[in-house]
Amino acid sequence: MKLPETFYQRSNVVKIARELLGKGLFTKVDGITTGGIIVETEAYSWKERGCHAYGSRKTQRNAVMFGKGGYSYVYLCYGMHNLFNIVTNSENVADAILIRAVEPLEGIKEMKRRRGTLSNDIHLTSGPGKLTKALGIDRKWNGKFLIGNEIWVEDFGTGVHKNKIEASHRIGIDYAGEDAKLPWRFTVKGNLWLSK
């Protein structure tokens, strides 16, 4: 079943990030469904420097983070990569979760076609910029409701066991100083599809 709106609108973004492991992320474009199991997430909150909405600084780009939970936040990084986030918490509280990697499950052929030449299949969805391309997500998907027919998160009812979840510091935000060390990155231990 699809995760309900209330799942995203709780206040503890770190807890939600951990619970998203093992859930399924799917998109449907032109009648073709693609997606996989979430195996790597990172939590971001307006309270820390790593977040685009640090200090509740609202801009045109991050405005959707200030809305209520259950919507997508997609933005362009390094001029060429679309990164996909799930907005959480209630209105005017800017928290979000970056999806960094999924394990391919459905529409693998279509995902490979979108990704083009791959030296190895392991690169299909093992990174935040890679999985958006595989699932057909780009900036136009910003602000979409996550309980719909275009994009949704599926709860398989099979949670990831506690001792299979690993917490570590987040990637690529060294500029955030002390906040870069927060253990807000969650991975499924030993999974093949984690980003590097």
Add this chain to the structure above:
DNA sequence: GCAATGATTTACT
């Protein structure tokens, strides 16, 4: 109006 830069990926030495 303009310059600096990043929640990355890929290919090449």
Add this chain to the structure above:
DNA sequence: GTAAATCATTGCC
């Protein structure tokens, strides 16, 4: 291991 690709957003002039 290192570097290039490449542009929207941001903050300052």
